[in-house]
Amino acid sequence: MTLTLEHLDPRHDPEPGDWEALRRAAGQCVTWRYDLLRGYAWAAQAPVLVTVLRRGGVAVGAVSASLRGARPHRGVYAGRRDPAGILDVHAPGNRSQKGWWFTGEPEPGERRELLRGYVRGVRRELGVGWRSMVWREVSADEPGLVPGVVKVRLPTEPLARLATPWDDLDGWYAGLDRPRRDSLRRRARGIDADPGLSVRVGPARDLVSGAEAAALRAENDLKYRSRLFPLAPPSLPYLEALVGGDEMVAIAYRDSGRRLLGLSLILDHPKWPICLSWGALSPEDGGRKHLYFDGYVRMTEWAIRAGKSGLVLGKGQADVKSGLGAELVPSAAIAVPL
Structure with a gap:
């Protein structure tokens, strides 16, 4: 034709x-x-x-x-x-x-x-x-x-891809080296036990506003403005439309005053959701330590419970993601x- x-x-x-x-x-x-x-x-x-x-x-x-x-x-x-x-x-x-x-x-x-x-x-x-x-x-x-x-x-x-064929989080932990496994578990328990910190996972529209996502994204982008060709940050209308739809999942960390401390946005998909972005306040600005690694625990647990084939963890931090069990897929x- x-x-x-x-x-x-x-x-x-x-x-x-x-x-x-x-x-x-x-x-x-x-x-x-x-x-x-x-x-x-x-x-x-x-x-x-x-x-x-x-x-x-x-x-x-x-x-x-x-x-x-x-x-x-x-x-x-x-x-x-x-x-x-x-x-x-x-x-x-x-x-x-x-x-x-x-x-x-x-x-x-x-x-x-x-x-x-x-x-x-x-x-x-x-x-x-x-x-x-x-x-x-x-x-x-x-x-x-x-x-x-x-x-x-x-x-x-x-490109880092983490397959999630397990029935529960213990299956993922079992494939990690012992120091990493013990560290992730210890930090997750500490965060769960912290009365001044909440962690919620679910539809982004229920957990975060576009303005909050844009502010945290702008804060995170400051770290990368020294790049030769920095990417333009997403506009507020774009992020509002993105998080307001029904195909976006969020992992949101907030303090007792409801201030957003950390946010992971995941593009939902029946088989391989894509981790779109991560942003967090630094401890010096009122954030909490170790949220970055805890975010991987929460998103992996969510993917397993949701019956996903795996997670596309994206690019960058290849050594970290490999240490978390991800396969590194060459690209050019x-x-x-x-």
Whole structure:
């Protein structure tokens, strides 16, 4: 069947009528909900181009990319665009996912053809000045699926995945080394026994407001502003929509005055929920020690009780996550001249 592409700027273009059915059929998490794509796009550092792939008029997949133009401004994609730049294919607001996906489980050859069709179509859409692409979060067995003759592989941080096949938390503890196991248990008991500290796990909308999540996220982002290319923090409207939906789980730590001390946000999924973010006040600012590690205890316990296959713990702190039983999955960015 003929492949057709629908290119969308989420800031301006309306949601396609079949978008939500497509997202759910592909098992994609809430960050791909169209209203959240719109909020992400308005706060992004570069215009976002979302493309729906259709065969015979039926939506079969999608690709999200940032248009990193040659000129040092974001531009307004709906009215004009840079004549040249790099197409950066990545998931919106989430480094633990790819920027492309399909319904069902297409064979490698079919996926390769779909991606080739995307490259041809997006090149026609943007013009010949867009001379290269970067595909992020490419797994070790996937470089052959990325279209192109010349490819430059750029290793990135591994993705940590923790399988949770146990009946209870003791199964997880049993696989850890003794010092780590004893430390986690001791700290969890201490937190549970602290009358001035509460820990709640459940739907984010019941436990935290968007404003609280934004404030704690901003506090945590201060630690990383020395990076060469710091990411723009999520906007308040984006976080309000995110935590207000029914696909977000939170682990919230509060003191006796109801002040939010620590927060983990988890993108729910039937099999592999994704740990989206963690933030906590430092002890110097009234926070508590050891909440970071206790958060892993709480989220692992939640995943086991909920019957999940596992947790995607994300990127960064690879040694810590490996010590907690996670598998480190290699990934890379693939740069391809067009």
